[in-house]
Amino acid sequence: MLVTNVLPKPVYVKQPSRKCSQYSKADWAKLTESADDISVRLCQEYAEHVDVHGVGCVLYRTELLSAIDNFILHQLHKRTTSLPWLDKYLCCLLWH
Numbered sequence: 001m002l003v004t005n006v007l008p009k010p011v012y013v014k015q016p017s018r019k020c021s022q023y024s025k026a027d028w029a030k031l032t033e034s035a036d037d038i039s040v041r042l043c044q045e046y047a048e049h050v051d052v053h054g055v056g057c058v059l060y061r062t063e064l065l066s067a068i069d070n071f072i073l074h075q076l077h078k079r080t081t082s083l084p085w086l087d088k089y090l091c092c093l094l095w096h
Contacts, residue, residue: 019074027072031072
């Protein structure tokens with residue numbers, strides 16, 4: 001017995017691009033300078049008894065991530081599309 005399934009128009013699932021960091025092209029001097037500034041500001045807030053665990057941690061995280069985005073180059077990589085002829089129905093037939 002031979003079972004076939006024809007899919008005349010395959011459905012391509014578009015995968016979102018992913019961001020890859022290029023550490024070899026990073027500006028490490030400016031990144032460490034920015035991280036030092038962030039840590040100094042965080043220590044000043046701690047000395048002024050500001051809520052370091054709430055606002056300070058959020059500030060540290062957002063500023064550190066923005067510094068990483070600014071000083072480490074990123075490249076968007078497109079993902080390859082999956083096999084268009086192998087849909088969910090065929091996968092179920094193959095593996096079950």
